[in-house]
Amino acid sequence: MSVGVAELATRSRVHYLNESYGVKSWLLTTDHKRIAVLYMVSITFMFLVGACAAALMRIQLLDPAGAIVQPETYNKLFSIHGIIMVWFFLIPSIPAVLGNFLIPMMIGARDVAFPKLNLLSWYIYIIGALFVLYVVIYGGVDTGWTFYTPYSSTYSNSHVFAAAAGVFIVGFSSILTGLNFIVTIHKMRAPGMTWFRLPLFIWSLYATSIILVLATPVLAITLCLMAMERFLHMGIFNPAIGGDPLLFQHLFWFYSHPAVYIMVLPGMGVINELIAAFSRRRIYGYAFVAFSSFAIAFIGFLVWGHHMFVSGQSVYAGMVFSGLSFLVAIPSGIKVFNWTATLYKGSNSYDAPMLYALGFIGLFTMGGLTGIFLASLSIDVHLHDTYFVIAHFHYIMVGGSVMAYMGGLHFWWPKITGRLYPDKWARFAAFTIFIGFNLTFFPQYVLGYLGMLRRYAVYPAQFQALNVLSTAGASILGVGYFIPLVYLIWSMRYGRVAGPNPWRAKGLEWETPSPPPRENFEETPIVTEEAYAYPTRPRPARV
């Protein structure tokens, strides 16, 4: 491999990755870009741990009588899978990695509002992760990621406190990140960057940050209450003294339902950027898409009781929550329609990020529609706690959020690392992931409809064929995720050097070198054009 002029220029140019060397320069950095990279590495590691748990679960379910583990162990597997994937992978993924890296750049700022707080957020994440890894090593927790009382507070013999402590701690990482983003977006936009010139990614992350700030503290106090009940036997949820276990569920889901919007809204934000760039067009209905993020954030706080339809909650409340849950589909639908309209007759190219974006639109729509089924009180009575629910949320979390994360990672990889990844492998991996994903989770819709219950280590024999299919799909999905892991790491050293704007996309982040310098911009940019100001092409006349 000969060293080209461009590569020499990169090597000699100072940017955020090479402006200082050494472990201390990374562990004590306040550069939002380096912190984003720190998060990227950390969440990838946690993803692998959570994925191992999932792999073991799928292997277990090959055999109706259970293939490899005892039910007690299986309970620990699904618990740790949920805890890690929700709090240590999905929630931080797009905000803490892509958000941290891109928000200052997209608004024309030199850093976030509170860079040291940003670093502290990462350290808090790591401490929370250490608690959870302790739980993994020392015997697990078996309450499910939902920690329902009285099992978690009274009867479980597993490491509930350590797991709850880990989640409590990492919650503060989220809160501080959200706080940082809100202040940054309000106070640090470059001259001329008015609200309606912001990329839609920023709108989505702003709405996400509001949810982070309003919902996460309630989770924190809920876990405290549960821990108090467990340790000091101070039973706020103990029926013996008049307590109500359902109140734990109300408090828990008041956070955890908005939490799923924390997980999906940033993904939607990424999709905006991908669709705009790869159809070379302004997103259709910009204002609608911008406000729909806030509508999702707001309505998302009003629907939590749909997780409790069969828990003993009042039927009246169930009806209220059911009706409100239908409402939240509307802003999501607005987004999907606007993306479709943007794609229609756009100058579309199908690089890997675009494939992930298209995958997102299709899979998120399927997941979202099945959410409507579950929002319907009468249907949910039959589908609650079955594999239908599992398929529903994996379609949104994995088919949606993870695909958006992968798409975003591929789209901004040249900016983050200054390197291009091999194009064909990327597209191949995207297809593999899509196929593997559908093979894994579509059978689960059927299984749930047929009555297979979730969180069981064994199941009736008639469900075996679909379970085997699902496990086969999971192995393909695993391969699909493994491939980018390899070529992305490979590209950091051997990939082609990227220019400032390999996709010829619009956006302030593309007007800096790749990788960017420490201060992002030599001079504060002055913004004069709208977001996604792609030249409009004259349409050919059609009959």
Place this chain on the structure above:
Amino acid sequence: MASAKVVPVRTYVLTFIALLVLLGLTTGLAYLHMGVANTVLALAIAVIKMLLVVLFFMHAFYDKGLTRVAMVLGLLWLTILIVLSSADVFTRNWTPVPHDWGPDISLQQKTK
């Protein structure tokens, strides 16, 4: 911030006196038996005290709208939490419950 408004000492002292007066009022009212009005009045006084602290000690009266939006948002969300949770707890016996679901599905029945 050199350009920030300097609040006169008088404003702070008047706010302080008002807070102490309201404290005396709320404590005194607690010794009267007025049923639910006790709670309503106590909360109303607490809200007024909160507003005094927020507006004057915390400068929200002089600050831009964003801080006021922030406080209102927080309180609104707390209200959502309380109202919708209560919507469950206090309506459990609004719809008939089958006998074989067990006794006392509504907590309110338990207090008898």
Place this chain on the structure above:
Amino acid sequence: MSESAVTQAGRPVLEQHFADLPAQEEARKLGMWIFLITEILFFGGLFATYTIYRELYLPGFIQGSHLLEVKWGAINTAVLIVSSLTMALAIRSAQVGKRKSAIIGLLGITAILGVVFLCIKFILEWRTDYLHHLVPGINFDYAGPHASHVQLFFLFYFFMTGLHALHVMIGIGVVLALSYLTWRGRFSPHYYSPLEVTGLYWHFVDIVWIFLFPLLYLIGGR
């Protein structure tokens, strides 16, 4: 960068990612307000649960409330109100450029009042409750009617006042640290945002107590 303030000891305070000092100060204040919103929701979970249980078990909660001493609650409320005044005056002193000793004096009084609050709470109230066997999970033993609901009430009492006291302790620590920094000459009329931001936190802690007092001590007529 149009403004660069320096501390009285000569150190610059504007950070490089901000355009100018007012932008930095505004950002910090907004940051603290948002943090206070998270605190509203944090305490709010407790307030929500408390509200529901109180509605359900009002007789038991009245019983429990009558076991608390109104005078200590009222005195503590007054203590915090005075400390809010001294905190506000301390910030104002920095803002108008008063001598360091004035600022430190007012901050000191604020901290001392915080300690007074904690002493009344822990020594005169909690200790008494412990001696009367009213601490759930440790030695709760109440012989009157609605005992289980009284126990629920005291669960909330200890958790809510305990969490609040923890916040007061943190506040005292920060106020003392600020006193030290004031003595070192860090603040001036151009730069006093750490004081302002701490003031916001302190006033918030006061507001939480303003609600805790009637909700815990003044339930039902006495």
